[in-house]
Amino acid sequence: MQTDLVLRNIAKHIQLTPDEQAYFLALLKPKTLKRKEFLLEEGEVCRYSSFVTKGCLRSYTLNKNGDEHVLAFAPPDWWMADMYSFISQKPGTLFIEAMEPTEVLMLSKADQQQLYSDIPKFERFFRIIVENAFVSSQQRLLDNLSLTAQERFRNFCQKYPSLVTTLPRKQIASYIGVTPEFFSKMMKTV
Amino acid sequence: MQTDLVLRNIAKHIQLTPDEQAYFLALLKPKTLKRKEFLLEEGEVCRYSSFVTKGCLRSYTLNKNGDEHVLAFAPPDWWMADMYSFISQKPGTLFIEAMEPTEVLMLSKADQQQLYSDIPKFERFFRIIVENAFVSSQQRLLDNLSLTAQERFRNFCQKYPSLVTTLPRKQIASYIGVTPEFFSKMMKTV
DNA sequence: GGGAAAAAATAACCTAGGTTAAGAAATTGG
DNA sequence: CCAATTTCTTAACCTAGGTTATTTTTTCCC
Numbered sequence: 427m428q429t430d431l432v433l434r435n436i437a438k439h440i441q442l443t444p445d446e447q448a449y450f451l452a453l454l455k456p457k458t459l460k461r462k463e464f465l466l467e468e469g470e471v472c473r474y475s476s477f478v479t480k481g482c483l484r485s486y487t488l489n490k491n492g493d494e495h496v497l498a499f500a501p502p503d504w505w506m507a508d509m510y511s512f513i514s515q516k517p518g519t520l521f522i523e524a525m526e527p528t529e530v531l532m533l534s535k536a537d538q539q540q541l542y543s544d545i546p547k548f549e550r551f552f553r554i555i556v557e558n559a560f561v562s563s564q565q566r567l568l569d570n571l572s573l574t575a576q577e578r579f580r581n582f583c584q585k586y587p588s589l590v591t592t593l594p595r596k597q598i599a600s601y602i603g604v605t606p607e608f609f610s611k612m613m614k615t616v
Numbered sequence: 617m618q619t620d621l622v623l624r625n626i627a628k629h630i631q632l633t634p635d636e637q638a639y640f641l642a643l644l645k646p647k648t649l650k651r652k653e654f655l656l657e658e659g660e661v662c663r664y665s666s667f668v669t670k671g672c673l674r675s676y677t678l679n680k681n682g683d684e685h686v687l688a689f690a691p692p693d694w695w696m697a698d699m700y701s702f703i704s705q706k707p708g709t710l711f712i713e714a715m716e717p718t719e720v721l722m723l724s725k726a727d728q729q730q731l732y733s734d735i736p737k738f739e740r741f742f743r744i745i746v747e748n749a750f751v752s753s754q755q756r757l758l759d760n761l762s763l764t765a766q767e768r769f770r771n772f773c774q775k776y777p778s779l780v781t782t783l784p785r786k787q788i789a790s791y792i793g794v795t796p797e798f799f800s801k802m803m804k805t806v
Numbered sequence: 807g808g809g810a811a812a813a814a815a816t817a818a819c820c821t822a823g824g825t826t827a828a829g830a831a832a833t834t835g836g
Numbered sequence: 837c838c839a840a841t842t843t844c845t846t847a848a849c850c851t852a853g854g855t856t857a858t859t860t861t862t863t864c865c866c
Contacts, residue, residue, distance in 0.1 A: 553743035
């Protein structure tokens with residue numbers, strides 16, 4: 427199990443003793459996903475929060491016309507879940523799919539709750555993670571309200587430099603909120 | 617000082633002893649705002665998280681063309697801050713303005729940190745608050761990507777029933793992401 | 807209560823981005 | 837390495853929503 431990355435991820439915000447590290451690592455369930463395999467589908471309850479160690483995940487919804495809308499990408503060192511479903515433990519609306527062969531470390535809702543009680547520092551850790559995610563979600567909202575597709579694409583390039591070259595363009599188009607056809611038109615006009 | 621509301625707000629997620637309640641309440645600074653008075657302006661550091669007990673706040677940005685974009689409304693029982701600035705203690709981009717005569721209870725960043733150490737339950741409380749805010753921000757993002765203005769307006773009516781009748785229409789238009797002119801056109805077509 | 811300011815409505819015209827369709831290029835997995 | 841699938845591009849046409857300008861209505865506050 428590839429654990430360096432997740433320990434360094436946590437060390438950015440809280441300090442753990444070796445015992446605490448061992449206790450935490452014992453809770454993680456590793457999982458390997460093939461390209462296009464789903465970690466979660468619409469209507470399921472999201473029972474795990476997953477940390478990506480290799481590959482890449484994306485979360486998206488399918489609206490009533492069958493259009494996909496990408497909510498987030500998770501390259502290595504990112505956490506991913508259907509947050510609504512994970513916190514409420516009710517059926518969610520997101521699909522979470524591997525974009526390529528991907529490895530994750532999964533922490534169940536129950537184990538996370540246990541962790542909060544046993545090692546309160548983890549409550550701080552996840553609070554900080556969610557605070558940052560919230561700020562970035564709000565910024566993206568404002569960007570969608572006030573910037574052109576061109577400008578949102580520039581933002582995307584800065585936020586996910588590693589993904590710009592590796593991801594299919596249609597996925598990037600969906601994330602910034604335009605059709606692949608318009609994205610293509612836009613890329614000619616530079 | 618009007619403290620019932622904030623104590624009930626907290627009691628939704630954590631249980632406090634009378635001593636803890638008293639300790640918490642002693643940290644809050646009440647403030648009264650006139651209509652159109654600012655609680656925070658662009659470029660300032662957001663030093664407080666504010667709980668609304670009366671009236672209503674809104675947060676918005678001004679883009680380079682001078683257009684306002686409403687990020688959030690806070691009627692009574694809601695918390696409001698420029699989250700980016702509050703967590704980083706760097707200058708932010710939001711304006712926070714009173715829509716009408718408004719009363720808030722303000723908790724400083726330093727006091728919040730102290731509270732986390734002294735009464736770890738508060739770390740849980742604010743984690744839960746931010747989790748919910750994050751989920752709702754993500755849902756709004758998806759709504760902006762996949763719904764029409766008409767549908768977003770219906771969502772707004774469900775989310776903030778008390779504001780639909782009291783707020784100027786141009787503010788609602790800005791929140792759902794359309795111009796007041798288009799909003800007006802849209803309201804005729806029902 | 808009344809004058810100033812803000813908000814709302816209307817309408818003519820404009821544009822960023824969507825739709826449909828069809829062919830070309832790139833990936834992928836057997 | 838090759839057939840199937842997916843992705844990308846192009847182009848003609850379309851539409852949700854924006855812009856500008858003017859008038860009407862409402863709200864505020866002295």
